[in-house]
Amino acid sequence: MKTSDTTKYTPVFRRHLPALLLCLLLVQFTACKKFLDVVPDNVATIDNAFTMRAEAEKYLFTCYSYLPSSANVGSNPALLAGDEYWMMRPYSSSEEPWQIAQGFLSANIIYMSQWSINYKALRDCNIFLDNIHKVVDMRQGEKDRWIAEVKFLKAYYHWILLRTYGPIPIIDKNLSISSTAEETKVPRVHVDTVFNYISHLLDTAAAGLPDIIADRSTELGRMTKSIALAIKARVLVTAASPLFNGNPDYTGYKNYDGTPMFNPAFDAGKWKVAAEACKAAITHCESVGIQLYTFGELGVTLSDTLTRQMSLRNATCEQWNAEMIWNNPNTSTYDIQRQMMPRLDPARLGNESTLGSIAPTMKMAEMFYTDKGVPINEDKTWDFANRTQLRTATHAEGELIQEGYTTASLHFNREPRFYADLGFDGAMWRMEKKMFHIESKAGQWQTRKNIYDNNVTGYFCKKMVSWKNEIPEGQGLYVEQYAWPEMRLADLYLLYAEALNEQSGPQEEAFKYIDKVRARAGLPTVQTSWTNYSKQPGKFQTKEGFRQIIQQERLIELAFEGARFWDLRRWKKSMEELNKPVTGWDVDQSDPNFYYRVRTLFRQTFQVRNYFWPLDNWDLLNNPKLVQSFGW
Template sequence: MRRYFYLGVLLTISFSSCKKYLDIVPDNIPTIDNAFTLRNEAEKYLYTCYSYLPKDGDPTYNIGYMAGDEVWIPYDQREFGPNAWQIARGSQNAADPYADAWSSRRGGGGPQNNQGVGFYGLFTGIRNCNIFLENVKNPAKVLDLRQDERERWIAEVQFLKAYYHFYLLRMYGPIPLVKTNIDISAPENDVRVKRAPFDECVTYITSLLDSSAAVLPVIIGDRGSELGRITKPIALAVKAKVLLMAASPLFNGNSDYSSFKDQDGVNLFNAGYDANKWKLAAEAAKAAIESATAAGFKLYEFPVTAFKLSDTTKRQMSIRNALTERWNSEHVWANPNSLAAEGLQRNAMARINTNIGVGTARQQLSVPIKIAEQFYTVNGVPINEDKTLNFNNKYTLRTAIRRERFHVKQGYTTARLNFDREPRFYADLGFDGGVWYKYDSPTSSDSATYVLEGKSVQLAGANNYGWYNETGYFIKKVVDWNMASTSSNISYRAYPWPQIRLADLYLMYAEALNETLSSPNAEVFDYINRVRQRAGLLDVQKAWTDYSSNPTKFGNQAGMREIIHQERLIELAFEGSRYWDILRWKKATEMFNQNITGWSVSQGTEQEYYKVRTIYPQSFIAPRDYLWPIRTYDITVNPKLTQNPGW
């Protein structure tokens, strides 16, 4: 039987064996010794180290999905209520923090389980990595392990240890660096570890990534059994992410943290701005791109198909499948530890035909209107800049004509906001009157195919308690086009969650390189234009010159920065990236203090449905909300810890 790393047999047998195995491991030294006597037992411990990878394919656990302003859900929270959503609603606290990766409390949660059963427990994950490294680095242990395997496993676990530190650093800022395993019998003072300065954390994490990248394979040789294991391109891509974060305004020259010190008076942040951090980030992103390219990664394009599809739909399929097509050419790091299965797809899917029951397409993941407005016009510029298209009347009604039939059902009346938009708007979003093509189209083509009808008296309308779309915009992007529905069966094809796509690396490089220049050069334009070209858009230079009311915007660093930021928000929409980007750009005060709005989805007529209503007045308190609080109890237990500002 073929197997993927963490999929199939490993997921159901080996992985569960790891968890049972570890139930008897933690602090029993003889048992630990037994774990590293034979290769098979050590391999189980390797799987355990992998098991702490974030479950970003599940919106219950993907903090970036629910803690910001990109996705909203009904207040009823019927069978789905991620605790991170309480952060978006301003309920974060230090007594019992939501989505707590530090002390692993308040996990996915939900209305029926608000206390949760633990989040990622990343310090526990780091401890297991240290135990593994301590033992496998010892040549007297695991004597039947080949040397090449030993070196590779060590490199994989060094990566995992680095990634778990990075995940915590992104949330909490300065963290304790757990470089070696602390013995359970160690003196109390040794167990109480204090937070290391931010720059020291970055240096330690990147050094681990460098060490692992030097050993890891460039590609997976045995794709039948090892897909999902860490490779050199993955390690270099994460290093680029770490350095990009470190170079960004939240952590580079942020005066808000100038007086933030530990109990010994040590500054936890360098208050000065360091331009060289952008240079390091650019170099790291370029190295990651070169490694990924050498490994054969490229931007995904929808292949030739026997289906009768318009060029319009083929372009949308290239955009949609760049996320959902399993192990495709763009997935530098696909994480099968987190499958994008029904937990994501069912909560995003709209009822677009009568075969789809209420519980099998729950429609709960809703997109605020401001996110729909963020996508470009068909000319590739923001809707408030397009000098050839008038969006001043964006909330008024308009009826689709024949040439628009692959975007909006011909003859259907919907908001002007839904017309004349770029291909990613139609690929990513479902909306009232919008076409939703998928594999089982009744016509085997994109002509006369599925259409979403979203008013309250219609199939996808807000007419079921808790299972409805709160804003009138649905997330089509995350639903694999192989989703099939018949009168007797509904099926969603799961896919490993793409932690890093090549498009992300291109935009990271363009952003970092732009920050090192007084004005963008050809290389900055090249990498952002690669992403735009796949999206069916004109190059930045031509789009802004010909269509923008600010035609010279791209010619200076500040203008290009704004363009790159918006390009990231669009290209990586609904992948959990927006929240972290807005934080590191230090734009949360602006972006997360706006009202969450949507259409009047409980209404049944066009005139009533297309009235904008305020759903929630979102609030973000700076600088407090930029960093997670450390649980008060943890600070009481370890007085060497210093709480984050404002908490």
């Protein structure tokens, strides 16, 4: 099997992987496993690592190597541990998120733990910062840049721990190997202290990072000022959100010495700080040329409908495009694309490389707006009650639904992102070299072929599949890989609109930025859509109503990218959404009248304690100052 030739885009730290792994072994060989922040007793090895620039660079890449493999379903809980996707049976790599999605996370069996790996990362970042000054064959300007990169990484690893575990110990400095046992036992600290620490560290990092990557042949994937400012905005919006800001659930959650770890009183000022951080990030990003992506590939002529689809799809799948603030290349998208992509070509049905087994749930299909730009249950022109009734596509729908094909009414008169993001029975699916259509009822070419590894809901994720993938005659699957979209400008625009609304209610500046995202999606402004088509025409005029609009806009625009999992948590809406049944069509039926029956696949359960991961008993035993996560 092949993957695309992206060698010219491969960041330098990935090309040094063998040296990187050797460095990891040297650094970690004698590390003390008991404590989070003790320098390994291998001073000679560390000194050697910082004698020359080439060796120090390997250590820099060691610090980068801990970045999450975000496209790997086995290591990123935001993909399969929530409610966006469902599977018939997980692969071994998908087993842990599958167990979390089914509610089986426990203090005895902790799936997808982020604790140890990120504290190892922090230890290595601190080693780097403590020793980089020793390197003799480097200019100070280059040292300053590397220091800023590692400070960003240090902030980011704290951020991963914070959003996963809530209050955590801050590891600002490594302790000496001569430290007493008592000094190594570090308690959790108040979440506000952790947020402030991360924010300050990101400010410090941003000051030393380059505006853009000048050497794109070797340094794509390295940190920039835009990344640092955008992640700071995300961090501060989270700090201001209901999970962390005035959450009464954690009023009694304290350290063993009685110090609280959450403030139960809501602080409106946090939204002001968050809005300012968002605006600063937007201003800087736009000043260096970051802008919403629109499709315009040379030599390719498409209709307006398909051009808009490509603008929406390629905003995530075209790596290093103009909208990307941060593409994370520390991951491969080969497997996830293969598991999302259906068998498109009836001439290649014998090829088992594509499965379509990672299936969007029906709640995701119903989440997208109508073509009038409002929710399907609000649009007074759209028949919500009869959305499962059958309807036959006419010539007018030809580029979206196969002409003459019978499918559910749910699939008609929907917004462009619905057709750009989802495949379904009867849908058209444009690839670079050919237009395909989906026929997925029993006995058709995208139907079940095996006992397992089949689509279980009737929906396929088109959005995260590159349009350049193909199966050439006589060959295996060709996958055009891309660096994972950790942060793009549309995300930042919507964070800003949210922060402004929470700060002082609906206002023109907030409408301006949400409407930028809607315009790229081919939708009217919020005011126009709700005034003319919604059963709640004044919804956008109140803080509560506009909040619902902004939240749904985020869930649609960032669908399937891993944002929903964390957004539901920070909004404290996981209790609502992850206690709903997971549903899909009756995919084993051949008759449309039976296929288009909604069936329940699983009934999820979510409790207050599930907002944060539990700690392993081993960590609690080795550090008696650590309290267990709330509810566990």
